[in-house]
Amino acid sequence: MAIKVYGDPGSGSRRRVTSAAAIMGIEIERVNIDLFKGESHTPEFLKLNPHGLTPVMVDGDVVLYEASAINIYLAEKVGSDLLSTSPAERYQILQWMFWSGEQWRIFATLTFDERIAKRFMGQPEDNSIVQLAADKIRAAAAVLDAHLAEHRFIVGDHLTLADIDIAAPFSQNARTKVPFSEFPNLVAWQQRLLDTVPAWAETKQEVDDRIDSALAGAGIML
Ligand SMILES: N[C@@H](CCC(=O)N[C@@H](CS)C(=O)NCC(=O)O)C(=O)O
Incomplete structure (x- = not known):
């Protein structure tokens, strides 16, 4: 089955x-x-x-x-x-995955809720939440950017679940406009994933098509 x-x-x-x-x-x-x-x-x-x-x-x-x-x-x-090629690598991957859930994606999700989801409900965004999320993202992105200046992937020398978890907020970034563009190594790493991992590029297209057509259908201009 x-x-x-x-x-x-x-x-x-x-x-x-x-x-x-x-x-x-x-x-x-x-x-x-x-x-x-x-x-x-x-x-x-x-x-x-x-x-x-x-x-x-x-x-x-x-x-x-x-x-x-x-x-x-x-x-x-x-x-x-x-999910790793060795026990030591596995703990590094888990570390970054847990970090992504608690310190990273949550602030991109908050921004999505304020900037996009609320528009569908006809509510205004709360700018104080958007600003708080942007500050948290900048602080975390500065550390990630320094890490990615020296690493092609989040852990080791190959794609892992840590890359997928940490790359996830880029899914909505064309719409949420969280401040990733201030961090060149982060942007380059994300582009590298799109260029070298076909499934990552295909699923980006799916997300974009779905959300952009929902926005157009609801008459929402961002
Ligand atoms: N921490 C969860 C997040 C799940 C989540 O937020 N899912 C959203 C879509 S991206 C959802 O289903 N939202 C439905 C709702 O809020 O009603 C995970 O990583 O799977």
């Missing part, structure tokens, strides 16, 4: 899983959950993830939410080097 991944093509979180699965050669069945219609809050979906968030993966009896946990599960299932 195929592994199912529930989510919306406009979601940067789903993109982390669909990209990683493609890179690892794992076949998945994508189950569309339209977030613009609130489909992650139906009673049926809440049985899969009571938080009402996507992506969710179902592999037989295994039901998992949180894209990072799903990617670790998939990588372990096939023994992929996306």
Whole structure:
């Protein structure tokens, strides 16, 4: 039975899983959950993830939410080097993945909620939240930028789940306009991923098409 991944093509979180699965050669069945219609809050979906968030993966009896946990599960299932080539490297990858969740993506998500999601609800953005998020992103990006001045990838000499997790906020950056452009090594690393990892470029196109057409459909100009 195929592994199912529930989510919306406009979601940067789903993109982390669909990209990683493609890179690892794992076949998945994508189950569309339209977030613009609130489909992650139906009673049926809440049985899969009571938080009402996507992506969710179902592999037989295994039901998992949180894209990072799903990617670790998939990588372990096939023994992929996306989750390291040695124990020491694995801890480095996990360190950056946890950091990405707590200190990095959260501020890009807050910006998306203020600048994009609220527009769909006809509400104005709260500039103090956008500014706070931008300050936090700048502080974290300065450290990342220095790291990437000396490293082609976040950990080791190859693509890992850490790159995918940390690259995720770029999914919405054309719209959220968080201040990544101030950090040249970060921008160059992201471009390198797009140029060398076909799945990362393909899923970017999916996200852009989905969100840009939703914005156009709602008559929202950013
Ligand atoms: N920490 C979660 C984030 C999940 C998340 O925020 N998903 C968004 C889409 S990117 C969602 O499903 N939102 C639906 C909602 O808020 O109703 C992960 O990494 O999987």
